[in-house]
Amino acid sequence: SMRGAEFAELMAFMAIADERSFRGAALRLNISPSALSHSMRSLEQRLGARLLHRTTRSVAPTEAGQALLERLKPSVAEVEDAVRDVAAFQQQPRGLVRINMPRIAAQLIVMPKLAAFRAAYPDIRLDLVIDDSIIDVIGRGFDFGIRSGSIVQQDMISVPLTPDLRMAVVASPVYFAERPPPQSPAELNGHACLTYRWYETGALHPWHFDGPKGPVDVIVDSVMTANDTDLLLEGALRGCGVALLVESRVEKHIADGSLQRVLMDWCRPFPGFQLYYPSRRHMPAAMRTFIEWMKLSDGVASPLAV
Structure with missing residues (x-):
């Protein structure tokens, strides 16, 4: 694995190749030119290759240096992007x-x-x-x-x-015109019920009530099962049967008379x-x-x- 000093040497090499000058790179990196020269000698020794042609006036990558540069550039850009992204994440969540x-x-x-x-x-x-x-x-x-x-x-x-939340047992007035509304959960027996079926397990959702003597679970007679509560609501609105739905979903339909609510005392908040x-x-x-x-x-x- 790469040590911090080795990473720093590679970054220094890239700065020199970019600036084409030891002095310019030293200024950019905020280190002395002699420290930079030392860093480059150490990198060239470690890699066993000359990376830079140095003349009195300019510095240019050797063939080996150019090849290394081309490999390094995308990786360093990737690292810089990653660091910038983390900072940006803190400011503007994305x-x-x-x-x-x-x-x-x-x-x-x-x-x-x-x-x-x-x-x-x-x-x-x-x-x-x-x-x-x-x-x-x-x-x-x-x-x-x-x-x-x-x-x-x-x-x-x-x-x-x-x-x-509370549940509500509802059906349309058209449906209840033909059958007496149930006064207790037991009287759901014989009613056409629109029930929720867990899609994952295929299990039917029992209808849960809370009565004076404690909880009552009723397995009702399903004329339609669905794994979508909107379908159950639509079925109830169309007079197909009785549905058990979250109160806040059916309030407006109860208010406008398109659904009638029963067994209210048996539906406790949860x-x-x-x-x-x-x-x-x-x-x-x-x-x-x-x-x-x-x-x-x-x-x-x-x-x-x-």
Whole structure:
């Protein structure tokens, strides 16, 4: 491996070849001409080749020197770029940030803030991957996951993004005109339900309720399963059946009468969405910037007045 002194000798050689003068190079490197001569003699001895033709008036690379120069230039430019990039990263964050989240989190949390984020940090690119399943997000190469706080692993650093969430059981008035609305989870039996299926495992998501006597999980009768909550919402709006969806996603439909809500007393709040990531000493500026931006409350409280 190369020692610091050897690297310095190569840089000195490049400066001399560039300036075509020992004095000019010594000035540029801020060392004495005699130290520079000594440095060059040491380099030529080590390489066993003459690198410079010296005359009283000028200095020029030998053939061997020219060959070495051509090999060194791109490498040194690469090193200088790397150093400059690190400095630039601190000033103007740039690079790619990969986030894995459920569709609802993208709709309620990230998208409302996207335009302002893009304006503030034009050099940061976001890769948003919609994934409603519970996967090892970090193990898959994502920088961040966004999930409900109830399922974030213990060893992660997490940043709360929303207040508590609640689920809502909904169907269209057209659907309920033909069947009596259920008064308890048990009465969901026989209802046409639109359910979420984990794509990764194929498992059906049981409908979880909290009653006076504690938690109740119901495996409902599915007429349609989907791994996309938007499809479940659309199915409910079209009168195809009953869906269990995050309250903030269906509020406006309940308000305008296109959906009717049931079993409200059985749907207790649960921990809201959190941004999570593993602890790391040296976090890229783009990641740090994204965390700070998501912490700002402006885009959080408004779409999620839960």
